[in-house]
Amino acid sequence: MPFADVHTPSISLGLLQALLERGGLRVRSEYANLLYADRLGALASAQIFAGRGCHVGDWLFCSAIFPGRIAEPREFAAFVQGRRAAHEPDRLARLVDDLRDWRATTAQFLDELAERLVAEGAPLVGCSATFLQLYPALALLKRIHERAPGVITLIGGPGCETGMGLAAHRLFPWVDYLVSGEADDIVVPLVRRLLREGRECEPAALPAGVRGPRRRLAAPAADPPAEALLARARDMGGHPTPQYADYFAALAELPRLQSAISPALPIEGSRGCWRAARSPCCFCGDNGARAEFRPRPAADFLRDLDELHRRHGLRRFVATDNMMDLGYVQSVFRELARRDAPYQLFFEISACLERDAVATLSDGGMTWMQPGIESLSTEILKVANKGHEAWQNVQLLKWRRQYGIRVTWNTLFGFPQELDGWHAAAAALAPALSHLNPPRFFHPVMACRNSVYFASAAELGVSVTPSPAYARFLPFPPESLAELAFTFESASDASARGPCDGAEALAAGVFVWQQRFRRQPKPELVMVDDGEILSVLDTRDREEHIALTGVERLALLLADEAPPREELLAELAREHSAREIAEALEGLLRRRLVIALDGRVIGLVLKPPLPDLAGDEEIPSGYLDRRKWRASDAPPIPSTPGRSSRT
Numbered sequence: 001m002p003f004a005d006v007h008t009p010s011i012s013l014g015l016l017q018a019l020l021e022r023g024g025l026r027v028r029s030e031y032a033n034l035l036y037a038d039r040l041g042a043l044a045s046a047q048i049f050a051g052r053g054c055h056v057g058d059w060l061f062c063s064a065i066f067p068g069r070i071a072e073p074r075e076f077a078a079f080v081q082g083r084r085a086a087h088e089p090d091r092l093a094r095l096v097d098d099l100r101d102w103r104a105t106t107a108q109f110l111d112e113l114a115e116r117l118v119a120e121g122a123p124l125v126g127c128s129a130t131f132l133q134l135y136p137a138l139a140l141l142k143r144i145h146e147r148a149p150g151v152i153t154l155i156g157g158p159g160c161e162t163g164m165g166l167a168a169h170r171l172f173p174w175v176d177y178l179v180s181g182e183a184d185d186i187v188v189p190l191v192r193r194l195l196r197e198g199r200e201c202e203p204a205a206l207p208a209g210v211r212g213p214r215r216r217l218a219a220p221a222a223d224p225p226a227e228a229l230l231a232r233a234r235d236m237g238g239h240p241t242p243q244y245a246d247y248f249a250a251l252a253e254l255p256r257l258q259s260a261i262s263p264a265l266p267i268e269g270s271r272g273c274w275r276a277a278r279s280p281c282c283f284c285g286d287n288g289a290r291a292e293f294r295p296r297p298a299a300d301f302l303r304d305l306d307e308l309h310r311r312h313g314l315r316r317f318v319a320t321d322n323m324m325d326l327g328y329v330q331s332v333f334r335e336l337a338r339r340d341a342p343y344q345l346f347f348e349i350s351a352c353l354e355r356d357a358v359a360t361l362s363d364g365g366m367t368w369m370q371p372g373i374e375s376l377s378t379e380i381l382k383v384a385n386k387g388h389e390a391w392q393n394v395q396l397l398k399w400r401r402q403y404g405i406r407v408t409w410n411t412l413f414g415f416p417q418e419l420d421g422w423h424a425a426a427a428a429l430a431p432a433l434s435h436l437n438p439p440r441f442f443h444p445v446m447a448c449r450n451s452v453y454f455a456s457a458a459e460l461g462v463s464v465t466p467s468p469a470y471a472r473f474l475p476f477p478p479e480s481l482a483e484l485a486f487t488f489e490s491a492s493d494a495s496a497r498g499p500c501d502g503a504e505a506l507a508a509g510v511f512v513w514q515q516r517f518r519r520q521p522k523p524e525l526v527m528v529d530d531g532e533i534l535s536v537l538d539t540r541d542r543e544e545h546i547a548l549t550g551v552e553r554l555a556l557l558l559a560d561e562a563p564p565r566e567e568l569l570a571e572l573a574r575e576h577s578a579r580e581i582a583e584a585l586e587g588l589l590r591r592r593l594v595i596a597l598d599g600r601v602i603g604l605v606l607k608p609p610l611p612d613l614a615g616d617e618e619i620p621s622g623y624l625d626r627r628k629w630r631a632s633d634a635p636p637i638p639s640t641p642g643r644s645s646r647t
């Protein structure tokens, strides 16, 4: 995995290492991503990671696999520049030079790393490949195979599951074994067998989900469907605590990088997504070919928290879950709250949470989360099959601000059936919400492999083709690119359709919202009620004090729970006339103390005191301080740092 985030260890490697060690095997995890990042330095790393859909890292590593057979720097730079055009119009010549430098650095890095790994004498080298790691991993395994053909090579992970994995195994013949799916139950017997029998294991002796060299070119007709090549862990209980010692050992030898990293510890609460198991969001391909949800026992999760803290002295944890098991609110967070919240946690989580659940999560130490908000338009949420409405998203942003939980969320556009006016309506809401956490990005939606959009493109009347980057870093015909690709573009992508007024208004609104929320002190909208007068402080635009009495006061208090408009009117009508009620609601709407959405009246005012939100550097998923790293950057070092061999 030479190309991955550096601020956390890898849970894939950590869990596999722990399983293998429990099975009595000697194993070491190589954190090549740390070495590579250190070699490139802060500036180059940031640029290589930047740019959605550009695949600069894939191009660099594929240049080492296929020298002279893929796009040269000038052509690839023009492609990247086209994707980034709105932001960096004058950088083409500089980017061409950068790509040449990075390509040379990458090739040298791979040579030295492969040399050192081969010198360690391990009989088997395996790579874990999530989505941006497949081609870097293939490049490393190629170098190892060229130097030591006797070393058995192995690859697995979500970046090479089922059909993608079969294609990679067929087209990259230096990979001996492919593991498609979950290796938890099979990794120990598989490695034992490979060490015993060598490269040419009998295909029939391999566990489900594993493809070896003798089946590399099997006639497709003789094979079960690619989707059937998928190993599955039988039981989510009883896993060992992941082994992260090699990450910290590697980091300790890279002082410039180490000084800029506040690391976090990955931890697993579940696999899959309970929404996807019922009815997935249309664009989502994160849950692989098998959409099922399996939580780990809460006791195992709590044990891992304590054990990892004991080993590494850290309190920041990032859950690798695609969607937190809602049972954890009571089983994990209530327990952590009872223990005075000893850890800070980050989870991806449902957007449909009640106020009490958010309070419990906060009490238990969840300081940051990523809910599946995706849009402030119910129409867009419907076409995305999100399963909830926009008013719930607003309520969720309110409760999280009320209880001091920072939120990472994105708003998406470019759905095949969307209308531009839906974005315009969402844009109109944004100024009223500037005291709540803004979206991080305004992104076009992508059609990923395994998503409904990918599987049902024909029904939706759109054509789906591999993202154009693939043809620039892989020298294969279109049918092979279609097998290997994970991200796709469709004819109805917003990026292909060009600008739209509503979407542009929302992009501008999101930008202003982000600027306002960065202000210190942050914008506030809070109220204190003495039973007769409701005093509101509004600092969203300028500081304003508002005193509400009578029907206005009552309407704002009731709107806190976002009641349907008819229910609110009926409640207010017990003591007030229709005219009084209409005037009160009109006044609240005009002052943006409430908004009307989805037939509901949603109060936006919170109750003081508002807890401080975590700063950027306090994010529990780990933080890389790029400024600090850049300040400590020395000129590139001449070779891969040596490390003590601990096999």
Ligand code: SF4
Pocket: 273, 274, 275, 276, 280, 281, 284, 285, 286, 287, 322, 323, 372
């Ligand atoms: S986007 Fe999130 S909620 Fe939707 S299917 Fe994917 S993981 Fe589940």
